[in-house]
Amino acid sequence: MKPISFLHQALYVAKTKEMGRGVFTSEPLDAGTVIEISPVIVMSGKDWTLLDQTLLHDYIFKWGKAEKQCCMALGYIPLYNHAYTSNCDYQMNFRQQLIAIVTVQPIEAGGELLINYNGEANDRTPLWFDAK
Numbered sequence: 142m143k144p145i146s147f148l149h150q151a152l153y154v155a156k157t158k159e160m161g162r163g164v165f166t167s168e169p170l171d172a173g174t175v176i177e178i179s180p181v182i183v184m185s186g187k188d189w190t191l192l193d194q195t196l197l198h199d200y201i202f203k204w205g206k207a208e209k210q211c212c213m214a215l216g217y218i219p220l221y222n223h224a225y226t227s228n229c230d231y232q233m234n235f236r237q238q239l240i241a242i243v244t245v246q247p248i249e250a251g252g253e254l255l256i257n258y259n260g261e262a263n264d265r266t267p268l269w270f271d272a273k
Contacts (some may be wrong), residue, residue, distance in 0.1 A: 145178060145239070146178055146179055146180055146215075146216065146239075147175065147177060147178040148176075148177050148179075148216060148217065149166075149170075149174070149175075149176040149177060151166045151167045151168040151170065151176075151250075152164055152165070152166060152167075152176060152177065152217060152254070153165055153166075153167060154217060154220055157222065157253065160222045162220055163220060163221070163222045163253045163254070163255075164217045164220050164221050164222075164253065164254045165251065165252065165253050165254065166248055166250060166251070166252055166254060167250060167251070168250050169247065169248065169249055169250050170244050170247065170248045170252075171244065171247055172244050172245060172246050172247050173243065173244060173245075174243065174244045175241055175242070175243050176229070176242050176243065176244060176254065177216055177217060177218060177241065177242040178239055178240075178241045178242075179214050179215045179216030179217075179218050179239065179240055179241075180214075180215050180216075180238055180239055181202070181204070181212035181213060181214045181215065181238050181239065181240055182212060182213045182215070183204055183205075183210055183211075183212045183238055184201075184204075184210060184211050184212065184213070185210060186209050186210060186211075188211065189201070189210065189211040192211065197213070200213065200219040201213055202214060202231075202233070202240070204233070204235070205235060206235065212238075212240075214240045218231070218240055218242065221242065221254055221255065221256045222253065222255055222256075223255065223256065223257065223258045224255035224256075224257060225257055225259075226257075227245065227255045227256050227257040228244060228245060228246050228248050228252070228254060228255050229242050229243060229244050229245060229248075229254050229255060229256050230242070230243050230245050230256065230257075231243075231256050242254070242256065
């Protein structure tokens with residue numbers, strides 16, 4: 142099967158009050174809605190070490206079952222902001238090199254779409270920008 146990409150027609154990028162830019166919806170979304178499927182660029186652990194020294198550190202994901210690689214997702218995925226209690230989840234398909242974003246609760250029109258950077262919807266493990 143060839144990799145696919147998909148971007149829900151209601152999504153748009155706009156400025157947020159506190160976090161720069163974010164991804165929003167122009168129409169209500171039901172829980173369980175796939176809103177984006179995007180290909181990724183997979184990089185080695187060595188590349189990851191170099192990327193950690195750049196601004197891209199904030200936009201890459203751990204990759205692979207052993208998490209020894211990283212990836213840069215394309216599409217809007219790098220622009221979803223973080224919330225420990227998120228309204229979306231991301232799902233990784235290592236074989237097809239894709240990341241999908243799926244809503245985990247209903248979202249109103251105009252709402253910002255948020256993911257938990259820890260990978261689990263309610264994981265409250267402090268992240269690099271909160272662990273001070």
